[in-house]
Amino acid sequence: MAPSLPADSKPTGEHFKKSHPKAKKLLADKFFWTDEYSPINGSETASDAVDDFWEWLDSTKSPNVSKYINNTLDEWVVDINRMRSAQGSDPEKCTGELASDANMYDEFVVAIAFAQFIKLGFVDSKVASLALTAITRQLDPKVLEYRHSDPAEAVTYLSKIKDALTQMDKQ
Numbered sequence: 001m002a003p004s005l006p007a008d009s010k011p012t013g014e015h016f017k018k019s020h021p022k023a024k025k026l027l028a029d030k031f032f033w034t035d036e037y038s039p040i041n042g043s044e045t046a047s048d049a050v051d052d053f054w055e056w057l058d059s060t061k062s063p064n065v066s067k068y069i070n071n072t073l074d075e076w077v078v079d080i081n082r083m084r085s086a087q088g089s090d091p092e093k094c095t096g097e098l099a100s101d102a103n104m105y106d107e108f109v110v111a112i113a114f115a116q117f118i119k120l121g122f123v124d125s126k127v128a129s130l131a132l133t134a135i136t137r138q139l140d141p142k143v144l145e146y147r148h149s150d151p152a153e154a155v156t157y158l159s160k161i162k163d164a165l166t167q168m169d170k171q
Contacts, residue, residue, distance in 0.1 A: 038157075046110070
């Protein structure tokens with residue numbers, strides 16, 4: 001786990017510095033900016049997704065985030081049909097043959113939802129729905145046992161992520 005910051009410290013880093021005021025207010029918990037389980041830098045998938053998405057947002061005139069998700073997954077993944085099979089709400093996909101793909105997909109869509117909110121102060125309603133489905137799937141007891149050495153700790157941080165997602169402005 002990442003070292004704890006002193007109680008009086010504030011988040012830092014490029015994502016925080018460039019974030020929308022709404023994001024700084026809603027995501028005041030340092031967890032979102034510094035923790036190894038955070039949705040924006042808690043995994044290589046999340047960190048890469050946020051950086052790539054922000055670059056794409058800066059270069060596009062009319063962002064279609066759902067299309068961006070599909071195109072990026074198509075570029076990142078060797079077998080896009082397998083990745084598409086891994087999507088959805090079924091937690092069994094996160095523990096069986098499709099576990100690697102399903103869990104990567106969940107991390108990716110959650111990171112994109114947070115990336116959009118952090119940069120723009122809102123999240124596309126379709127993307128928010130995908131991210132909430134992903135987090136709900138990750139909170140399933142079978143998935144928690146499969147993925148985490150400390151399921152109780154995972155429930156704590158996944159619940160923070162879910163709570164923040166539900167409070168984000170949607171468009």
